[in-house]
Amino acid sequence: MKITYTGRQVDLTPAQSLKLTAEFDKVGKLLDNGKGEAEARVVLSHERHLNNVEVTVPYHHHELIGQGSDTDLFTAIHAAVQKLEQQALRLREKWRDGKRTPRKETEALTGPAVASSPSEGTQAGQSEKGKARLD
Numbered sequence: 001m002k003i004t005y006t007g008r009q010v011d012l013t014p015a016q017s018l019k020l021t022a023e024f025d026k027v028g029k030l031l032d033n034g035k036g037e038a039e040a041r042v043v044l045s046h047e048r049h050l051n052n053v054e055v056t057v058p059y060h061h062h063e064l065i066g067q068g069s070d071t072d073l074f075t076a077i078h079a080a081v082q083k084l085e086q087q088a089l090r091l092r093e094k095w096r097d098g099k100r101t102p103r104k105e106t107e108a109l110t111g112p113a114v115a116s117s118p119s120e121g122t123q124a125g126q127s128e129k130g131k132a133r134l135d
Contacts, residue, residue, distance in 0.1 A: 001028030001038045008045040010073070019074070023081050030088045031059055042080075044073070053080040057088075064088060 001024055005012055012020070024040060031038040043054045053076045055066040064087045068079030 001025075001032060001040060003040045003042060006041070006043045008043065010044040010046050010051070012044070020077060023077065027057075027081060027085050027088060030085065030092065031057060031064075042077075044077075051076045053077045055080045055084050057084060059088070059091070062091065064091070 003021060003024055005017065005020075020042070027040075028038055038057060038059070041056045043056075045052045049071055050069055051071065051073045053068045053073075055077075057064045064084055066080040066082070066084030066087065068076040068081075068083065070076040070079065
């Protein structure tokens with residue numbers, strides 16, 4: 001996974017960037033599809049006492065975005081990566097379970113269910129006179 005860091009009023013040391021790369025390994029395994037082609041853009045910003053992190057990953061024509069805010073920079077990054085991981089898992093599950101399957105044979109042979117008694121077809125609370133007028 002390729003990671004691009006952009007710091008707005010925040011600079012990362014090489015040791016910190018290595019620690020963050022380890023943080024993205026699990027998400028990288030989810031999104032790479034075994035090819036190592038996923039790319040993440042991380043924007044770090046500092047505003048008063050709050051560190052804001054936004055992680056954006058383009059994935060199959062979708063943008064997965066994780067945002068985190070905290071006074072500690074690494075806690076904010078961890079929150080953003082965790083949200084991104086949840087989105088990736090949801091998206092993969094949606095694609096995996098969204099495959100179409102054929103209808104069961106019994107429904108196709110019998111056809112749609114038909115109301116067998118006349119009381120099933122009428123609305124609740126409708127009187128006998130009301131039925132006669134509608135017919």
